[in-house]
Amino acid sequence: MGKSVNIKKGDTVKVIAGKDKGAEGKVIQVLREEQRVIVEGVNRIKRHTKVVNQGGRDGSTGGIITAEASIHVSNVMLLEDGATTRIGFRRDQVTKRRPDGSTYEAERSVRISRKTGKEI
Numbered sequence: 590m591g592k593s594v595n596i597k598k599g600d601t602v603k604v605i606a607g608k609d610k611g612a613e614g615k616v617i618q619v620l621r622e623e624q625r626v627i628v629e630g631v632n633r634i635k636r637h638t639k640v641v642n643q644g645g646r647d648g649s650t651g652g653i654i655t656a657e658a659s660i661h662v663s664n665v666m667l668l669e670d671g672a673t674t675r676i677g678f679r680r681d682q683v684t685k686r687r688p689d690g691s692t693y694e695a696e697r698s699v700r701i702s703r704k705t706g707k708e709i
Contacts, residue, residue, distance in 0.1 A: 625659035
């Protein structure tokens with residue numbers, strides 16, 4: 590099993606360290622094994638690609654492609670209502686329903702804001 594990362598895909602985060610410090614963006618991808626995230630518009634790199642003619646129509650054109658590279662999860666912080674916050678967890682009692690219609694009590698883990706205590 591991979592290491593746990595509290596940031597999820599689709600979260601809005603603020604970069605708190607590195608060359609893009611202060612930048613805000615949406616998380617495009619979470620790489621759990623490497624503990625890294627790819628954030629929209631942050632840590633952009635230029636990759637020089639060759640023209641590949643193999644594969645007929647599938648051949649790629651050459652040139653310089655600008656794409657986002659991953660940054661470590663410790664360098665980003667979750668944004669909630671425009672302010673940064675740490676992430677906590679709370680176990681909530683919920684009533685779940687089985688396919689046959691019967692119900693049962695279970696616990697569900699929810700992410701909460703450490704600053705406000707509200708559910709994220």
